[in-house]
């Protein structure tokens with residue numbers, strides 16, 4: 001397998017910690033709950049996208065690109081971390097096409113995008129297809145001017161990006177005790193690159209584990225279609241024959257509520273429960289929704305509660321500061 005010979009630019013201290021969450025485990029009836037702290041990757045407030053960007057930025061540099069273009073929602077963690085990674089590797093220009101609901105002020109990830117001097121193009125309520133067209137048009141224009149633009153697809157979920165979670169699973173395997181190697185591995189699923197890498201990585205390094213993806217935006221069928229497309233290209237990069245059957249992945253698409261980027265009551269409650277049991281922070285629209293799935297599935301015994309659970313904390317904490325209004329009503333705040 002070529003994993004170690006594929007170019008990668010280190011952007012974070014590794015390994016990230018693997019911590020037990022005994023108070024929450026007891027409350028929800030789990031024998032053992034471990035949290036893989038990928039929110040603690042050390043680039044620009046961290047998150048799962050840093051592992052993808054280590055491979056993606058190596059590809060950007062190898063191709064001699066001088067402008068990086070990507071897209072996402074206004075609170076995209078991937079957009080923030082791409083802008084940060086560009087700074088780290090000396091790419092001067094990072095253009096972010098951000099589509100989604102309109103916003104007031106520069107909160108959460110948006111202020112961080114500004115800190116990294118990203119060139120932000122806001123496309124109110126645009127779909128990913130519309131943003132893809134806008135990225136391509138910008139790339140063509142820049143190329144005609146003599147630049148070398150590099151487009152990273154939404155969420156960094158290309159085969160190169162997915163490599164980050166193959167090495168992520170190798171790291172997790174090295175941290176787990178033998179008794180925990182058949183754990184459930186819960187993770188948040190958006191653009192599905194993390195899931196693709198995790199599924200391949202688990203098959204290679206933790207073959208007894210079961211991956212459980214909680215969607216924050218897509219139907220399970222759509223996620224399976226993405227994994228079915230990206231996984232073979234990813235294993236090809238590794239030079240291995242490791243067929244992935246997307247239908248064998250356990251996926252839950254009933255926890256994302258109305259739509260991507262809009263909070264749910266259960267997600268907010270899960271964020272509060274995690275904060276108040278384990279002092280762990282998650283945002284309401286990505287990891288908070290996944291935690292709400294974990295809490296519900298454990299409490300309703302939809303999983304075997306005697307089996308260990310690893311929850312991949314994929315980050316997103318800066319978004320909490322864009323959703324502060326959700327928590328105003330419960331604040332114990334007295335003006336003296």
Ligand SMILES: Cc1ncc(COP(=O)(O)O)c(C=O)c1O
Pocket residue numbers: 047048076077078155157188189190191192193194195286287314315316317
């Ligand atoms: C905090 C957080 N967790 C998980 C995910 C999901 O990762 P992926 O897009 O690879 O499915 C995202 C993606 O945006 C994210 O920002």
